[in-house]
Amino acid sequence: QVQLQESGPGLVKPSETLSLTCSVSGGSISSYYWSWIRQPPGKGLEWLGYLHYSGTTNYRPSLKSRVTMSLDTSNNQFFLRLSSVTAADTAVYYCARGPITNWRGAFDIWGQGTAVTVSS
Amino acid sequence: DIQMTQSPSSLSASVGDRVTITCRASQSISNYLIWYQQKPGKAPKLLIYATSSLQSGVPSRFSGSGSGTDFTLTISSLQPEDFATYSCQQTYSTPYTFGQGTKLEIK
Numbered sequence: 001q002v003q004l005q006e007s008g009p010g011l012v013k014p015s016e017t018l019s020l021t022c023s024v025s026g027g028s029i030s031s032y033y034w035s036w037i038r039q040p041p042g043k044g045l046e047w048l049g050y051l052h053y054s055g056t057t058n059y060r061p062s063l064k065s066r067v068t069m070s071l072d073t074s075n076n077q078f079f080l081r082l083s084s085v086t087a088a089d090t091a092v093y094y095c096a097r098g099p100i101t102n103w104r105g106a107f108d109i110w111g112q113g114t115a116v117t118v119s120s
Numbered sequence: 121d122i123q124m125t126q127s128p129s130s131l132s133a134s135v136g137d138r139v140t141i142t143c144r145a146s147q148s149i150s151n152y153l154i155w156y157q158q159k160p161g162k163a164p165k166l167l168i169y170a171t172s173s174l175q176s177g178v179p180s181r182f183s184g185s186g187s188g189t190d191f192t193l194t195i196s197s198l199q200p201e202d203f204a205t206y207s208c209q210q211t212y213s214t215p216y217t218f219g220q221g222t223k224l225e226i227k
């Protein structure tokens with residue numbers, strides 16, 4: 001079965017760039033949309049954006065100037081880069097498969113999440 | 121952005137109880153409403169998509185209903201493993217948005 005695993009540094013300095021990788025196993029990264037979602041401590045979930053293996057991307061407007069998503073089909077991975085981070089970007093970051101069009105846009109498979117703290 | 125508001129924010133209930141959680145959208149989202157369950161330190165788990173369709177493997181005690189702006193998640197008979205936080209999400213338009221979550225606790 002398909003599994004997702006996030007990886008990346010757990011601590012990022014203010015003003016620097018947060019970079020995370022989501023590795024997909026048990027299935028191909030092609031043919032699906034893939035999303036990044038985050039959850040600040042004690043708060044709700046926030047969708048950051050999605051990308052498709054075709055190159056289509058859709059970013060949250062409030063983050064659009066700072067976020068870049070990309071993928072590597074040969075290694076079955078996709079990536080998140082968030083520039084100029086501040087303490088407000090401290091959160092658990094999840095990668096997920098979706099939106100799944102046939103399921104009204106649900107995210108059906110999630111990674112376990114990786115905690116990122118922005119601090120000097 | 122479409123705002124999603126859940127009520128209540130927290131709920132205490134006992135094993136065997138029937139519970140209902142409500143999610144309201146700031147504008148009509150047709151049936152583009154998703155429910156997730158999340159346990160502490162874990163990723164969200166898809167429960168229901170398209171308002172009322174149960175994800176494979178999810179027990180039938182979970183059900184969803186609604187349309188337009190008002191939606192509900194019902195658990196017909198609470199089991200010990202159901203104590204968790206439940207979040208709704210709209211996928212009608214981007215940016216996709218989530219409710220703030222409803223924490224279901226043991227009474």
